[in-house]
Amino acid sequence: MAPDGTAVNLNEIMLSELTKAIASIEVSADWLGIRVVKETSSTHNVRDGLPQNNGKSSTTGAMLEVLVDGCVGYAATNSLQPQSLQTAAEIAYKQALAAREWLIYPFQAATERPKVVGQYTSGFLKPLNTLSPGEINDLLIRICHTLKVSNQIVQTIGSANATERETWLVSSNGSEVYQKFMFLGTHYGATAQDGAIVQQRTHNGLHANYFQGGLELFNSDKLWDQVQQIGEQVVELLTAEECPTTRTNLVLAPDQMMLQIHESVGHPLEIDRILGDERNYAGGSFVKKSDFGHLVYGSPQMNITFDPTVPGELASYGFDDTGAVATREYLIKEGILQRGLGSLESQARAGVPGVACARACSWNRPAIDRMANLNLEPGQATFDEIIALVEHGVYMEANRSWSIDDQRYKFQFGCEYAKLIENGKLTKTLRNPNYRATTPDFWGSLINVGNSSTWKMYGTPLCGKGEPNQTIWVGHGSPVCAFANIEVFGGGG
Numbered sequence: 001m002a003p004d005g006t007a008v009n010l011n012e013i014m015l016s017e018l019t020k021a022i023a024s025i026e027v028s029a030d031w032l033g034i035r036v037v038k039e040t041s042s043t044h045n046v047r048d049g050l051p052q053n054n055g056k057s058s059t060t061g062a063m064l065e066v067l068v069d070g071c072v073g074y075a076a077t078n079s080l081q082p083q084s085l086q087t088a089a090e091i092a093y094k095q096a097l098a099a100r101e102w103l104i105y106p107f108q109a110a111t112e113r114p115k116v117v118g119q120y121t122s123g124f125l126k127p128l129n130t131l132s133p134g135e136i137n138d139l140l141i142r143i144c145h146t147l148k149v150s151n152q153i154v155q156t157i158g159s160a161n162a163t164e165r166e167t168w169l170v171s172s173n174g175s176e177v178y179q180k181f182m183f184l185g186t187h188y189g190a191t192a193q194d195g196a197i198v199q200q201r202t203h204n205g206l207h208a209n210y211f212q213g214g215l216e217l218f219n220s221d222k223l224w225d226q227v228q229q230i231g232e233q234v235v236e237l238l239t240a241e242e243c244p245t246t247r248t249n250l251v252l253a254p255d256q257m258m259l260q261i262h263e264s265v266g267h268p269l270e271i272d273r274i275l276g277d278e279r280n281y282a283g284g285s286f287v288k289k290s291d292f293g294h295l296v297y298g299s300p301q302m303n304i305t306f307d308p309t310v311p312g313e314l315a316s317y318g319f320d321d322t323g324a325v326a327t328r329e330y331l332i333k334e335g336i337l338q339r340g341l342g343s344l345e346s347q348a349r350a351g352v353p354g355v356a357c358a359r360a361c362s363w364n365r366p367a368i369d370r371m372a373n374l375n376l377e378p379g380q381a382t383f384d385e386i387i388a389l390v391e392h393g394v395y396m397e398a399n400r401s402w403s404i405d406d407q408r409y410k411f412q413f414g415c416e417y418a419k420l421i422e423n424g425k426l427t428k429t430l431r432n433p434n435y436r437a438t439t440p441d442f443w444g445s446l447i448n449v450g451n452s453s454t455w456k457m458y459g460t461p462l463c464g465k466g467e468p469n470q471t472i473w474v475g476h477g478s479p480v481c482a483f484a485n486i487e488v489f490g491g492g493g
Contacts (some may be wrong), residue, residue, distance in 0.1 A: 368369025
């Protein structure tokens with residue numbers, strides 16, 4: 001409270017102070033922006049019922065960005081003092097001047113950095129720190145004990161990770177944006193062994209259960225049934241038959257579709273990759289600039305949206321890190337490529353439509369083209385209807401391994417758990433299921449898309465890109481999907 005008893009809005013105070021800083025900075029830039037990020041994270045890990053790590057970290061800093069003669073320069077500082085901001089702005093200004101010799105596109109503040117004012121806050125109830133570290137450990141220990149349904153289980157793990165992040169963005173042309181996020185991720189799983197046979201089963205794959213929200217996402221009514229099922233299924237896999245090597249129908253659960261969308265749709269549609277910016281580190285793309293509006297990316301049942309507006313999905317936000325307003329857009333509609341994952345800068349350079357996707361992992365990184373929420377829109381079929389239409393095939397859940405070439409064209413993915421489909425019914429459990437294809441052939445073989453009752457969203461905090469590297473949070477939602485004539489095979493267990 002202020003001395004006069006009125007409420008103090010700390011966000012407005014921060015925006016006001018940063019706006020004053022912008023006005024006081026002395027550089028001859030055509031445009032100047034300050035993005036401040038304040039972040040606090042906690043991690044809790046338990047293995048075999050024994051706590052391994054309880055950690056907490058906090059960081060605060062600012063990225064200064066200037067536009068000079070069409071060139072952008074950047075510099076970061078961990079101090080918000082006026083002199084530190086002035087020094088960072090001077091460094092960014094010198095970088096922009098030095099870059100003029102290699103100018104590839106003349107950026108303009110009016111189009112690439114338009115004025116925007118607004119705020120966004122995650123919908124959440126209880127922060128993870130509502131519980132003490134001891135209470136969190138007790139919960140994770142109980143998960144480990146519940147997972148161990150048999151002496152054949154040789155390892156159990158459980159973890160919970162929470163992050164609270166606030167960002168402020170101001171600019172010399174009047175932008176004022178405040179955003180607050182709360183993220184929670186949980187992971188648990190078990191490894192079982194019988195002689196030379198070793199199998200692993202986790203809750204939806206490696207760190208897939210990451211969302212915007214709080215403790216309510218973790219301690220759900222279904223938690224203990226899910227934990228028990230994971231323990232039982234990993235033991236079941238020890239005596240399961242090897243996945244056959246054949247061409248057949250493939251049905252993928254949403255937790256595997258997450259990775260399929262991420263690797264074979266998300267990354268190849270990043271416009272900076274298409275322009276060649278990422279070739280040195282993460283590769284390029286089989287997609288060309290001329291493909292937008294024309295390329296048949298998949299079957300008519302393929303509808304992919306970029307949607308940072310979904311409540312609770314991991315990469316939801318109101319504005320990207322340059323201030324562009326986030327909106328829901330079709331990337332692929334009825335199988336036809338519509339637009340790319342490109343920021344205002346990349347859209348201007350490439351001359352193709354993009355989205356509000358300039359994102360940075362922290363205050364000390366510039367924003368680049370990134371995925372946010374990429375979702376496959378639901379179709380009409382129930383899960384039972386999808387399975388009933390398959391005379392022979394394999395149903396797979398939860399990613400275990402992935403490999404894709406640097407053009408995002410050829411890929412091979414492995415899953416944790418599978419069921420044989422015979423005459424429209426799920427029958428035998430299969431272990432070590434894998435499949436391979438090329439991106440256009442795979443999505444062209446999409447024959448059935450589940451309805452909203454089969455649609456589930458997941459998220460990962462582990463998407464890496466850029467030099468220096470940036471590991472960022474992305475979300476993916478999908479229904480159950482069926483594909484025809486896909487090469488499946490066993491091994492790798």
